[in-house]
Amino acid sequence: MAKLFHEYKNPSLAVDLVIFGYHDNTLSVLLLNRKEEPFKDCWTLPGGFLQMEETFLGTCYRILKTKTGMDDVFLEQLYSFDNPGRDPRGRVIAVGYYALINPARFNIIAGSMANDVKWFDVHKMPKLGFDHRDIFQLALQRLKSKILYDPVGFELLDELFTITELHELYECILETTIDRRNFRRKILDAEYVINTGTKREGLQNRHPELYKFNKKLKKNSFQINVNVS
Amino acid sequence: MAKLFHEYKNPSLAVDLVIFGYHDNTLSVLLLNRKEEPFKDCWTLPGGFLQMEETFLGTCYRILKTKTGMDDVFLEQLYSFDNPGRDPRGRVIAVGYYALINPARFNIIAGSMANDVKWFDVHKMPKLGFDHRDIFQLALQRLKSKILYDPVGFELLDELFTITELHELYECILETTIDRRNFRRKILDAEYVINTGTKREGLQNRHPELYKFNKKLKKNSFQINVNVS
């Protein structure tokens, strides 16, 4: 055996991140404005190349850390994208991941690669470079179906939250209305959340109870039903 | 810019296939017995390296064609596997795909890379090389959840099939019993199938009606419910 494997020509491997954040009843995605060609001055998903020794998650955290200052977030692999024309520099395969974060926890910083880092409402996305629109759309679709049966919504909220806040989050992501009382019953019956006994103070009306996520809860132990349109 | 992208060191990219076939009330997976190191004489999933100009599906079809003589089958991307130790030859990323085929349609041939090509009952799998057991298990899990809401079962059957055959397929894959009458009603109500008006001949009992898949049927237009264990 003459050559080592990596000495053959191989496509490059990039990891691209769809970072979802939720704030003010708005679901947003974090985009970078590129300082370099290709797609200079275009908005793109944060991404980076996989290093030889790195895992995908390793790359994800490197991107999150250096470009946005984040760590310890929910990450899930989305899909791998192989369109031969997706990167004008050559053959690049992209492994898409999506992240769910609470923007309040982090100070977003513009890294060295980007002019600017900004949250965009998922309904007001700019034109994206590469095939990032495809990646974004798949991620959004995945998130929408995932929150129906997997308790991931809390990743986007503060550690303590009210049922109403969780309810609004679901309505925002699913773009529909959900009966408030039925939602509450289902979430409580499924033990999605644990009542902390504390209340949110300082409001001009009744103080809602604060809950935290029940970490023992398993996937598929509840099911939110929505009119599929 | 001095170097072209692919001249940097990159991990190799392999595509590994979990090929499901159904026959005699048994769900099987096609495995190759390797002629070469690593994992010489071990059973593995069919796979191959992505060529620079190739798409993932291109690689899939190349593998299917050269190793098994198949084409025109259902293929879906499963997941990408990045465990740094998964291939003893060096850093190899694997993109997993799974295929659903009707074994009756093809003559399986042992290609030049393999000692042997064989179907294995999913419940009687041998020890697999690389991380192929992980890939296989994820594929099986995906198939089990997919047939509940996406009409893919027919991919494993002949073009014309009876409701009973479809019913047995579901019971076999899901490893459970499903009420025959409720299943039939649900499949017919959802217009999963179209009655061809012909009947299966030559049986010693009542001749069942033959159906074909309704190609207009969309995902999520039905839902099989099963006791989740």
Place this chain on the structure above:
DNA sequence: CCAAAAGTGTTCGGGGTACACCCATGG
């Protein structure tokens, strides 16, 4: 006539949906 599998309808119960009133708080 018998064995074997195909085909068909009805009943019952649980869960999902729809819906309205009282409560707590700050101003």
Place this chain on the structure above:
DNA sequence: CCATGGGTGTACCCCGAACACTTTTGG
């Protein structure tokens, strides 16, 4: 005391689950 949003209970209906008898065919 009023405005605002939080918290709670019930009735109905639909869908899913359970279930048994008749029909067709070959031998």
